[in-house]
Amino acid sequence: MNTGGMNRDVSDSKPNVRFITPQRLNVTHPTTSSPLHMPVSRSTRKPLVRTKIRLDPGHSALDWHSLTSNPENYYTKFVSLQLIQDLLDDPAFQRDNCKFSPTQLRNQLLVQKIPLYKIMPPLRINRAIVKKHCKDEDELWCVINNKVYDISSYLKFHPGGTDILLRHRNSDDLITYFNRYHQWVNYEKLLQVCFIGIVCE
Ligand code: HEM
Secondary structure (H helix, E strand, O other), X not given: OOOOOOOXXXXXXXXXXXXXXXXXXXXXXXXXXXXXXXXXXXXXXXXOOOOXXXXXXXXXXXXXXXXXXXXXXXXXXXXXXXXXHHHHHOHHHHHHOXXXXXXXXXXXXXXXXXXXXXXXXXXXXXXXHHHHOEEEOOEEEXXXXXXXXXXXXXXXXXXXXXXXXXXXXXXXXXXXXXXXXXXXXXXXXXXXXXXXXXXXX
């Protein structure tokens, strides 16, 4: 009798669609099997306390942006020519940067007034020089990821406050603290005008 294919024996034909049955999925929910249940966090890390700092008027992120976007501010607000002069005269600096011709470097920095962050390859600064300039609010150099910055002009713009930076000023490299509070902050862009050079041992 013609069954129109309805009673066809399919025992030996392979299905062309494969289903993953729930039993084969290796998913475990800690307290309930409901798919809407959010797994409980087992992290033992203490959450960071966010203390809000009141910045002085004129020291917002936008103010910093407009200040740093104006190239005329470079040698008046961020880097002093006297500081460059002192660096160029320092025998340790001269030794570490012997690849540069001293007269050419002097000309680029003091006459053409090329910003330090545009000098390629970057100037090499040893730790003793960094320490010498890592003093207080008026002169605060620091190292972040082996890059030397003069953050004196940024201090009052720091949303985390001045104190925390001053407290950690003697750290060899601030990267651990930096990452602990705000790994997402693009410090290279923010501090471009504060860049001095790279650390050499
Ligand atoms: C010198 C380079 C640094 C730059 C450019 C910088 C920049 C910033 C920025 C942009 C914020 C606001 C972040 C946000 O609201 O998402 C911030 C907040 C903060 N920063 Fe920094 N920071 C620097 C270094 C540090 C260091 C070394 C520390 C700790 C030792 C620190 C501690 C903090 C704290 C506690 C806050 C407040 C975080 C909060 O609101 O939860 N910062 N910083």
